[in-house]
Amino acid sequence: MARPIVIAAGGTGGHLFPAEALAVALIARGERIALMTDARSAAFDSPAFANAERFALAGAGLSGRGLVSAVRGAAALVAGTFAARRLFKRLDASAVVGFGGYPSVPPLMAASLMPSARRPAMILHEQNAVLGRANRALATRADLIALSFAGTRSVPEGTRAEVVGNPVRPALAALSGAGYSLPDGALRLLVTGGSLGARVFADVVPEAVALLPEALRARLVVTQQARAEDFSRTRDAYSALGIPAEVSAFFPDIANRLSMAHLVVARAGASTIAELACAGRPAILVPLPHAIDDHQSANARALEHAGAAVVMPQPRFTAEALAELLSELLADAGRLARMAGAAQPLARPDAASVLADRVQALIAARAEAS
Numbered sequence: 001m002a003r004p005i006v007i008a009a010g011g012t013g014g015h016l017f018p019a020e021a022l023a024v025a026l027i028a029r030g031e032r033i034a035l036m037t038d039a040r041s042a043a044f045d046s047p048a049f050a051n052a053e054r055f056a057l058a059g060a061g062l063s064g065r066g067l068v069s070a071v072r073g074a075a076a077l078v079a080g081t082f083a084a085r086r087l088f089k090r091l092d093a094s095a096v097v098g099f100g101g102y103p104s105v106p107p108l109m110a111a112s113l114m115p116s117a118r119r120p121a122m123i124l125h126e127q128n129a130v131l132g133r134a135n136r137a138l139a140t141r142a143d144l145i146a147l148s149f150a151g152t153r154s155v156p157e158g159t160r161a162e163v164v165g166n167p168v169r170p171a172l173a174a175l176s177g178a179g180y181s182l183p184d185g186a187l188r189l190l191v192t193g194g195s196l197g198a199r200v201f202a203d204v205v206p207e208a209v210a211l212l213p214e215a216l217r218a219r220l221v222v223t224q225q226a227r228a229e230d231f232s233r234t235r236d237a238y239s240a241l242g243i244p245a246e247v248s249a250f251f252p253d254i255a256n257r258l259s260m261a262h263l264v265v266a267r268a269g270a271s272t273i274a275e276l277a278c279a280g281r282p283a284i285l286v287p288l289p290h291a292i293d294d295h296q297s298a299n300a301r302a303l304e305h306a307g308a309a310v311v312m313p314q315p316r317f318t319a320e321a322l323a324e325l326l327s328e329l330l331a332d333a334g335r336l337a338r339m340a341g342a343a344q345p346l347a348r349p350d351a352a353s354v355l356a357d358r359v360q361a362l363i364a365a366r367a368e369a370s
């Protein structure tokens, strides 16, 4: 049987969806895939991994603060690394690709501790514009650090890094180049808080919409992701305003929603940014405050610098300020179209395929050297 490529990913959609996109590309090339994840992500429902071997490593996550959780976390990391080591011996993997986050650490640590003749090629993928802590800890052990953004911060000196983009799922990559049609009738607003949703959008967006001039409000159609606990109040707020709105905790068909949107209000998670670029959609971005190393602000800046997005830091994200910006943008179809056009050059719809190329090239180079 062919040697598998291990994909090490877990945590939120921001880590799992790019992993899924790479798995789809590698499976299409006839590669065998094994997914190493944490218990929380073991149920991740994706057709891409349906035929992959899946392993949930107990204790691959670290969380909490204080000495007790630090000791527990370290013990879990050691246990997870030993479990991964046993798996690597059995699987005889040709490569391991880590997608950041703590669940990726045990498999990568285990791989790096293998004797060099049996050591799989090691690739790290960083989704954000700042190298995450897990990837930073593993960086010097990797054969390649694949980056999503040019100018990613905190990449250690002397490591081999290359910008490949952030792999997006095929339906989202397919949006690239489809164009943006100027709104004439309905103005479609998409509001999304990332894979887990964001309460602040339930607090602020309906209230801002209520403040819009009647002529704009009458044309508005809203699609808003709201956390389960915010669902009813969000839906009721739009219904009281007489605005057609679809509210859901998660839209599985997000590609379709993006393709229909004229303007997007979103957090600035890495996949959200990559997908906005692929779809070529103008956006108002509210980076998650207190994200580690403020990486969401760094992600958002890429679209902002290109002229494709307006960034509203959360302390300034009030109903009044949002209403003012929405009135300005929604009344100016030319500006929306220019923003949409500015997003497109940042798209990397081929990121999954470029990353798959690099993985296969490293495997081939290793085989040649041995």
Ligand SMILES: CC(=O)N[C@H]1[C@@H](OP(=O)(O)OP(=O)(O)OC[C@H]2O[C@@H](n3ccc(=O)[nH]c3=O)[C@H](O)[C@@H]2O)O[C@H](CO)[C@@H](O)[C@@H]1O
Pocket: 012, 013, 014, 015, 017, 100, 127, 128, 192, 193, 194, 195, 196, 225, 249, 250, 251, 252, 253, 254, 268, 269, 270, 271, 272, 273, 275, 288, 291, 295, 296, 299
């Ligand atoms: C709170 C948190 O830890 N956020 C981090 C997490 O974000 P998070 O998991 O929110 O990730 P992203 O914004 O990167 O991705 C969200 C993903 O969910 C999908 N989606 C979202 C809503 C929906 O209704 N349907 C749907 O399919 C989007 O299409 C996208 O693919 O990982 C990212 C990548 O490391 C980081 O940049 C974020 O800072």
